[in-house]
Amino acid sequence: MKKLLLTLCISSLILSCGTSSKSNTPSLTTKAPADPVEYASSITSEELKTMLYQYASDEFEGRETGKKGQKLAVEYLKEHYKAMEIPTPLGGDDYFQEVPLEKQKVTEAKLSVNGKEFSAFKNHIVITATESMNMSIDEIVYVGYGIDSDNYSDYKDIDVKGKIVLAKAGEPKDVEGNYITSGTSEDTKWTNGRQSLSSKRDAAKDNGAKGLLFVDNDLFSRYAPYFQRQAESGASGRLSLKSNESGMMMLMINEELGKAIYASISEDSKPQTIPTKIDLAIENKSESITSENVVAYIKGSEKPNEIVVISAHLDHEGIKDGKVYNGADDDGSGTIAIIEIAEAFKMAEKDGNGPKRSILFLHVTGEEKGLLGSRHYTDNDPIFPLEDTVADLNIDMIGRIDPKRTEGDRNYVYLIGSDKLSTDLHNISEEVNKKYTNVELDYTYNDENDPNRFYYRSDHYNFAKNNVPVIFYFNGTHDDYHQPSDTPDKIEYDLLENRTRLVFHTAWEVANRDERVVVDKATE
Template sequence: MKKILTLFICFCSLTSCHSQNNILDSEDISAYAKTIKASELKEALYTYASDEFEGRKTGEPGQKKAVDYLRNQYVSMGIPSPISEGDYFQDIPESFFSNGINASENVLAYIKGSEKPDEVVIISAHLDHIGISKNGDINNGADDDGSGTVALLKIAKAFKTAVDDGHRPKRSVLFLHVTGEELGLYGSRYYTDVDPVFPLSNTVADLNIDMIGRVDTKHETDRNYLYLIGSDKLSTELHDISEAVNNTYFNMEFDYTYNDDNDPNRFYYRSDHYNFAKNNIPVIFYFNGTHADYHKPTDTPDKIEYDLLETRTRLIFYTAWEVANREKRIVVDNLKS
């Protein structure tokens, strides 16, 4: 009963808070969510997961092409960098890596908040993949994590469209593309442990997107699902917001199988959100589960289910919008002793 009451209160807050301080109501928010379209996600992914990018292995030429592509996308959208004007790259020196990995870079863009600009909501996805196999096959990484990368770009576009219409979020929103995930979460660890562009104490949450374009075998008969990991581990409020957003706009199945503390896959520790969670920053990891093409050259853009990618991307946009525009910062109330 207590959980039901909490969800009801949170649901009510979703329907009321947008009328305050010139924040959009749900109908207006939907207009910006609808700028996220399957056709545009598909066009972007067919470029980003093409052979031209050579599997985007950290520090290699294909990865350099990938970061140039991302920078150019933000420039074309008119979304600035928080680092300095025109500089979207957070450079990570070779000395930070191990095993002979070349220097690499994260890509950062942001929208400054209108009322609480020093507080930041991060939306993240890893830009790298595993490169070229020994036999010369290119691992395009369309789902892993091309799907998350193009989703992040289109979420940024939706926020920018709202800003252009005079509706700037209360808090700043950082669009963070991290490198080196496949080799050990290097890019996110560099951001949190070495050079947090926004202080971690001012970081409200990290919504991390890593593989959201496919369906796993468990859900083949009911595609309208998404695995969520970590949403309740640090903030009950973040979890309840996430549930309320879904119930209000989508009613998809949230599968929490991998959120179990005893999950043998340990996915909670295996993507970039973890470097934020270890610093007591609330996180949600959005994930479609693994499939037969995971880490294989057959993870190609023709196998992405773009209608699902559109829906899931819109869900994350709504959640980010809600977290960025709440009157009070979400509470961290679930720290383990």
């Protein structure tokens, strides 16, 4: 009888639920929000350690771009994604986005000004030349310091399209002795060594110039002996992205040659056209090399066309003088962190809690050679349109402690770029950390004018320059940075675990929130 009464009561309850209005009784099919903590707990120091000891072992030979060790590394990553049943956006079994590179041997240009010949390595060195050329020039455009910024531009009132430009080192200062572009006395990207070289090259290129002659006596005295040694030994030069388009030629020249072209170059900074007679011949000597980015993704359940990128670079320095540069922190730590994050998201997907937006796990090559893999992705072949890319969370060195950081919690991470383009992303990052991980977020290097230039030195920058919001996670440098002593036994695995969980929780929130992250600080 008790069983019968119980059956009747249950039947009555079911009928009652079936006839109740929605306003009074929640639906029995309503699904509770997934708890990301459950999936974050799968990210463990033990698994991170096991993977990193293999990935940063001598077997991988330092993972130099284009070399055997790098090929072993990409196969390692591919097999992990296949084992986790995480597909590639390229389809089938193709987890590799090919990155076409070229290695150029040092080129010796022949150059004369008004009939006077100037010598390679003594007066000029070829920085870039994507093709052989033989030209006679009747005039060049002098662009002063060659700066093109928001509040000061040497290109403002002069046309340089299709022309050769001449620029000199340095940057003008105001009456108080501060640099014009920044308003401070700290070196900027226009004055800071190698950064000024690339900044002035990019300014010339962006304004349509086909070539740049850059006068920098100090930099020339440092570069020329190295270039000459490389030329005499027959060694190959730096890797660069191979392009089907004709690139911009760039020569660095000394002051003697600069004055031969324009006698008043030291005193005069006014942009103007200079009549001259320059004969220039360059023979391009390059070797084609193919490297690979590794790509895997989880398709979004509701907004599949919106993409959250989680990136890290897979390469390192290779072998030098017989010593393997293992790169455990740089960037083995970021690489295996992404694998653990991907596994956590896959577990959620299998439970029916996949991300609303798609997530691309992007392991880029050639970071140590000049951010080449990420630049190929953003500038040449974005697998997903950049306008559909919500954010890039970039992980580069999160396994160690910065010895220069003498105050604060050891459980910290430097964040760079989180507030540069999106207030939304910065606030999400702060709130997620307080809720889940309690890492001390240190913004010491979150400054575009920081002398270390960290904002420009990892793969997030190629996304940021395209107005994709970024966060760069970084533990700072240490004595083992770019040394063969950067080995997995020196990693702080408890910190690596917590920092990896921070990235996971941030990605989870960005991927699952109702509204897309707003870009409220876009640059031109």
